[in-house]
Amino acid sequence: MDSKYNFVVGKMFSKFPTKKSTTFVNFSSSPKKPRLDQGPTKVTQPGPGTLLQHRKFLPVYGVRNRLISEILKHPTVIIIGETGSGKTTQIPQFMHEVRLARDGIIGITQPRRVAAITLAQRVSQEMNSDLGATVGYSVRFEDVTSERTKLKYLTDGMLLREAMLDVLLMSYSIIVLDEAHERTVHTDVLFGIVKQAQALRKEKHLKPLKIVVMSATMDVDHFSDYFGNARILYLEGRQHPIQVFHAVQTQDDYVFSCLVTIFQIHRDAPANHDILVFLTGQEEIEAMAHSIRLIAKDLEGTYPCLKVYPLYSSLPSHQQLDVFRSTPQGARKVVLSTNIAETSVTISGIKYVIDSGMVKVRTHHPGTGLDILKVQRISQAQAWQRAGRAGRESSGFCYRVYTRQEFNTMLKNSIPEIQRCNLTNVVLQLLALKIDTLTFDFMDMPPRESVNGALWQLKQLGAIDTAEGTKLTKLGHRMALLPLDPRFSKILLSAEVYGCLEEILSIVALLSSESVFIIPPSKREQAVVAHGKFVSSSGDHITLLNIYRSFSTVTQKKQWCHENFLNVRNLQYASEVRSQLAELCQRCKLRISSCGQNMDQVRKCLVTGLFMNIAELQRERQYLTVESRQTVAIHPSSVLYGSQPHCVLFTEVVQTGRCYLRQVTEVDPEWLSDIVPEYMRHHRLLTCAR
Template sequence: MESKYAFTNAASKLKKPTTLVTFSTSNPNKRSISEQSPAKRILLAENGLAAILSQRKSLPVYAVRGRILEEIKKHSTLIIIGETGSGKTTQIPQFIHEERLDKEGRIGITQPRRVAAITISLRVAQEMNTKQGEIVGYTVRFEDVTSENTKLKYLTDGMLLREAISDNLLMKYSVIVLDEAHERTVHTDVLFGIVKQAQKTRKERGLKPLKILVMSATMDVDHFSNYFGNVPILYLEGRQHPVKIFHTIQPQEDYVFSSLVTIFQIHREAPANHDILVFLTGQEEIESMAHHIRLIARDLEGKAPPLRVYPLYSSLPSHQQLDVFRPTSKGMRKVILSTNVAETSVTISGIKYVIDSGMVKARSHHPGTGLDILKVQRISQAQAWQRTGRAGRESTGYCYRVYTRKEFESLPKNSVPEVQRCNLTGVVLQLLALGINCVSFDFIDKPPRESLIAALQQLKQLNAIESVDSPALTKLGHQMSQFPLDPRFSKILLAAKDYNCVEEVISIVALLSSESVFVTPPNKREEALSARQKFVSSAGDHITLLNVFRTFSKISQKKQWCHENFLNVRNLQYASDVYTQLLELCKRCKVPLSSCGQDIDKIRKCLVTGLFMNVAELQRERQYITVDTRQAVTIHPSSVLFGSYPPFVLFTEVVQTGRCYLRQISTIEPEWLLEIVPNYIRNHKLSFSSVS
């Protein structure tokens, strides 16, 4: 059956012909994707606590509460598979607490994404009629909302891994719930091994036992069960709302444009308060589409319900993320443009329609070349089903897949685990801080040996370990492990005290931890570039970012100032929050606050202490070659140094998106390398005459 929806005005804004995206309802797997009444609505319902309690009792998981508790009591490790919307993430930790199975310890519930940890914690706090941070709390990077009274703690898997550095047996916890295990983030994979070993060691030493629950909607259950010692698997079933799936009749050349067309096909015909969730690949893509939706919606005033657009991606500040979950005003429609952060755990009430672009932005690290290949690629079938499951949480839903049925069938069943495709330097540092040899660590899926060796070699060059063959952390390495950062940035922060530029370096690292602060609207490109000039430094992007941050920190009317200067106030505010947290961490590591004022040479020298492996040298043919891996690269067009050719540049990362681009660049003097990292320079042949 083809879609009956069409629109005529949307395409003109993008200078493309009017288009109708046609869909088929045939389902390749004849699989019923359906959902129960809202398991995790984020905001308090109008009828207050009584309505929330009523919703709890309507969940499929609530009906089998006794059986779940019986199995949890019986087994030290249990795998729980439950449909999206069954209520497992919000309810099972409450069941355990109500039954006092947590005893004197905490229940830790890990989430792959900070958005999920924050919003689910809020929902559970409301259900338990308590304030967030008391009995129920959360911890994400640079944000801790817990207290001594917290019993249910939702936290990102990375934060639990950091806790294990100071408490490798996780003695504060009686129960660890590893939720959304199918996502297989690098931190989740490491946690599997950490909690498995902690459970075993606690049992051998006669310490209080640790229960482990591994939960997901979909995953290779036999693989997980075998890893934990053939543990039992509990399947949850329940009442559900069906989701009708549409595939396109023909392959779509431009998934972004096709998604935009589909939004307005739905918008012209669907009743008000039937909200739409669209899956896209990144912040820039989301912001661009949001701009076009707002333009097109103006032309439809009076012909369709008023439209509000909300972006959702991981670097959004918490208060901006929560805006997404607020109920839509009566007579309006909400369109949420999200990355894959909304694939799992996070439930947004009111979503009736899901538009799945079928694409995701994934990063793969190649240790041989040092390249991070950041590219938009097809999702897996497991991801497609997860996205479909976001629709119909309150009634029958609809999922429009902007790809054909044949394309769906050609997708891989599951995604490649992140541990097998990422830079492992930070993970290896954390394992060493735990006293674990990364080469012999019990990974559920072993990463490539060359990736592990490359990580150890980088830590050796940073002076974080004594040797690659028998790695043990140095005093500096132990300090570096205290920071939730890439080890190179940790090294820079710790070195900043020697250059009297701690304040400046914290600012730069905080900005590098955020998404881009610059906004370049397609229709105001020249104005945006002109406004940016007042911040530009000839020394490069790092000092340019510092100039922006210094001014932002002094301005009182921040939102208006950012708008006038084409800057992203959300990302700058997030960087400001990170700055505060890093400042506190520096104090703990006895790094006193200092400032070098306008002496930018000190800042750039300090950057060299951690990023000396990220140096590129200009060749005669006006092409750059990386000093470390001899990779041909070019300056990214977004850099303030684009179009200029300084002899030597230091870069934050090199990313392949068609060509190999250097991003976030500063000019440096070659003699600084000999001064700061003489051993490294001796091991690399460089052509500049000043280093000999």
């Protein structure tokens, strides 16, 4: 192995000398929090056998009757189940087997689409049922359920959308709120919606709604108090000993440190001892995957075959499944994942976890109106969750590429997303449910400034009429029907007026996906030349449209994407999203139209939703956002980088040392006065003044 990758673990890492390095989770019992265990049973790994045998091996199986008894007795139950206990796959089946739901559906929510899909697939196999029959799933732009579905795995966002049509959620008898500790914004809103539905159904003497809240770890007393002093059950898991190591010194480049650690393990560990690496996003993952494959190619014949698999939320379903397949004998699997693998999914064979200690977090600043997407330190709770993935099937190892001192300075728990995100979409959905956001029963109330900022943005978009006590307009009701950011919903609904719905569908679908560009470090120049064929002088949105138009006409899509350094997975995902959006537009009775090559119509349409995301070039050759007067720059990845047009609109701001605009398109300042005259009366452009 090249010397630059040949680090000695003993010098780079030190063992974490605490109880948690050998015993991971230790729950105590109390009268309020009964512990469900099976006694001192010796745990052994299951050999080859039926799925039923594997189910019986899970710790939760031995307490089946006690669990059912507790759920029967209480309207709301909180279950703390250690990692590996089998709670997510087994408890819904237990309730179904004893007909606890009667004629209703058991809904199991997940924070991420990957988890909802893979869990439904696993449970349908265990129940020997076709996916979409007894067991199904529902995620954004994909519904695999039928009238026969009794166990329905769905993202929390999808259940929230169902509540918009039926606030009592009458089709459900039991709702399982899984991975509750993640506290996504949709999960937090769901807590209040489901709690309200339960109370209203009791008040109206309708069939009762049972709530089961499940998590691996969380502030249980906070949850219990919120759900009316709900019963808390502790469930023993199957966590094996884990040795945790920390970096001896602070690492300047966590990505490179992870890469070094992968090959250190690969050099010393036996074959079929797989590795899970936690990184921050798709671009970082794809770049590391490329580096690993290059290095592994030079090591062929010396060490076990190394297979690399990325895992992130926008990865198409059929490629997500590759991660969960068994590693061939004599090989090693390296999974490069975002925080999606912390708790939502279980990957067999993982013996080693490498924790970068970083996560990509979107934080909204109401004062500036900007969404800042930045990489930051994880919390201690996240660190322990990540380490726990190494102990699912046998004893394991966790290598943290940060020091013990850095671990000690981390926050104990992550800040709930609802206290740091843009609430515009949440407020729109709550208003569609006829719920007053300012009085809604949040578990942790979001900042008042964020709520007011969301109401202001919705008013600017024409979704609400504050003169009528914050009531949705006709446009607002239509916007709420679309599973999109309200700005994109407005653009899509405006496309009919500008005669460019075909083009806007493609652009919005691509903006709903991850980046379609691939720029391998070793072939940067070739990639730039290939991408140049699609570049529009108008900016990134039209460039994306050009790419999609070309992609949709070719037959050999995989080969074409390879030749043009484009991500076929993300383009295929965008194509699926576009089809679903087109169906929704037809339901909204929008006329499908195309503007051909008249891209001015497309850019004008983009202004209808992104007019609050305008930046103007100043005399100092820097850009200033019109809304918040923030100094920003065009991101180097933009096709407009270096060209400095006078006035641009952008999709988002990313802060990496300085604030960069991403997905940028040039617009004519005069369009702004024509399209959003009221807004522009309060936000004067220097360009217009000149």
